[in-house]
Amino acid sequence: MTRTLVSGGTLVSTTGATPTDVLIEGETVTALLAPGTGEEFSVDTRIDATGCYVLPGGVDVHTHMQMPFGGTEASDTFATGTRAAAFGGTTTIVDFAVQRTGEVVEESLAAWHAKAEGNCAIDYGFHVILGGVDEDSLKAMDSLVAHEGISSFKLFMAYPGVFHSDDGQILRAMQRATDNGATIMMHAENGTAIDVLVQQALAAGNTDPVFHGLTRPAALEGEAVNRAIALAEVAGDTPLYVVHVSSSPALDRIASARSEGRNVFAETCPQYLYLTLEDHLGAGGPGSFEGAKYACSTPLRSKHEPHARDLWKGLRTDDLAVVSTDHCPFCFNDQKQLGRGDFSRIPNGLGLVEHRMDLVHQGVVDGNLSLQRWVETCSTTPARMFGMYPRKGTVAPGSDADIVIYDPAATTTISAQTHHMNLDHSAFEGVTLQGRVRTVLSRGRTVVDRGTWSGREGHGRYVRRGLSQYLR
Numbered sequence: 001m002t003r004t005l006v007s008g009g010t011l012v013s014t015t016g017a018t019p020t021d022v023l024i025e026g027e028t029v030t031a032l033l034a035p036g037t038g039e040e041f042s043v044d045t046r047i048d049a050t051g052c053y054v055l056p057g058g059v060d061v062h063t064h065m066q067m068p069f070g071g072t073e074a075s076d077t078f079a080t081g082t083r084a085a086a087f088g089g090t091t092t093i094v095d096f097a098v099q100r101t102g103e104v105v106e107e108s109l110a111a112w113h114a115k116a117e118g119n120c121a122i123d124y125g126f127h128v129i130l131g132g133v134d135e136d137s138l139k140a141m142d143s144l145v146a147h148e149g150i151s152s153f154k155l156f157m158a159y160p161g162v163f164h165s166d167d168g169q170i171l172r173a174m175q176r177a178t179d180n181g182a183t184i185m186m187h188a189e190n191g192t193a194i195d196v197l198v199q200q201a202l203a204a205g206n207t208d209p210v211f212h213g214l215t216r217p218a219a220l221e222g223e224a225v226n227r228a229i230a231l232a233e234v235a236g237d238t239p240l241y242v243v244h245v246s247s248s249p250a251l252d253r254i255a256s257a258r259s260e261g262r263n264v265f266a267e268t269c270p271q272y273l274y275l276t277l278e279d280h281l282g283a284g285g286p287g288s289f290e291g292a293k294y295a296c297s298t299p300l301r302s303k304h305e306p307h308a309r310d311l312w313k314g315l316r317t318d319d320l321a322v323v324s325t326d327h328c329p330f331c332f333n334d335q336k337q338l339g340r341g342d343f344s345r346i347p348n349g350l351g352l353v354e355h356r357m358d359l360v361h362q363g364v365v366d367g368n369l370s371l372q373r374w375v376e377t378c379s380t381t382p383a384r385m386f387g388m389y390p391r392k393g394t395v396a397p398g399s400d401a402d403i404v405i406y407d408p409a410a411t412t413t414i415s416a417q418t419h420h421m422n423l424d425h426s427a428f429e430g431v432t433l434q435g436r437v438r439t440v441l442s443r444g445r446t447v448v449d450r451g452t453w454s455g456r457e458g459h460g461r462y463v464r465r466g467l468s469q470y471l472r
């Protein structure tokens, strides 16, 4: 079994930052050692982490590799997307297997396994999107939890006619989850009301990308979050995890439920912390299509309201427990063009799987978040929330040796010319961030070192997940 020693670095965890050497045997961390004491061990490889942070590999629990959506398919495959993730310091993703109405859940899951197996550069798990809640899919939930390592199911209050579930369906799925222990992930936007606003905007000739955001007001995110929380309460305090929270009204309702001790959890994504409706979705002004690059749902919010400030605060207080990316990339030169002349046809999604660790680290540099919270929101809590801890989300004896060596003194400049995602543009083009991923280990194997790839397609293994380890 090969032995690797990571020495000279500062181990960052949820509890602090301490100079520590890390001993790895094979795929597993076997010891944390006082600085310098690791030199006594005979090892095959020594990695000098002097001046760097050593942290558990990032865990991104919201990605959509090659997902069919909006008349096309997300442009990253499991091969390209997981490689890009690794370049950015993420060593585990949890993607979504999609059951569409009428499909057999187990068959949908098998189809997603077939897409991923043998192609991933890092470890991966699946949630299941339930596009059709009926007797069969409800039964399938039980067997997926018990036998397939799937412990979370995503439902949509948005996208009528595509993924939308009505309140009765949501309640039934939540009741089932209360019984089998699963977490319900919720895309919380009032889709039927949004559809009315969309039709009205188009009828008035308002077709630019900015209307994607203007027809999805924050109040309709807040309303849907409120309804989801009420339904989860009625269903018996089902663990509820609200995805891609983008606005203050949504966060307020989450915070209020949490203050009552409810099993309500939430994530936000980097785009909502940095990008805005006016400057990005509205880029180029009237008549411009540039903003299509930034069309995602929930949408970017107005810079004239304190959404981003509130989201950072939510991350500090744990009302937002996780930062994920909702990585769902579509190329501008062809895929996003589907919505030219009709914003409602722009494929929804941004490609960010490569930049989450750096973008949240910038929040540490800017004083918005502590170093420990960076690791907690990007690695430890997502691993716990979705039943992968302590195998993932920590550097400790017995855990998988998924490790990032991060240089806080270096910088990263984001560009489509240099990123590794299969995407012809970047939402953060030209932005320079403080901090840089130097070396990434996935289960003990160095996959990235100083920008050079040494990983392998198929190295990534399926992670069978347990129930949430983050309940209140």
Ligand SMILES: NC(=O)NCCC(=O)O
Pocket: 064, 187, 244, 295, 296, 297, 298, 326, 328, 348, 349, 350
């Ligand atoms: N979020 C988004 O715009 N695209 C991906 C699908 C989803 O998460 O709703």
Ligand SMILES: [Zn+2]
Pocket: 187, 243, 244, 297, 298
């Ligand atoms: Zn969603």
Ligand SMILES: [Zn+2]
Pocket: 062, 064, 326, 327, 328
């Ligand atoms: Zn998503």
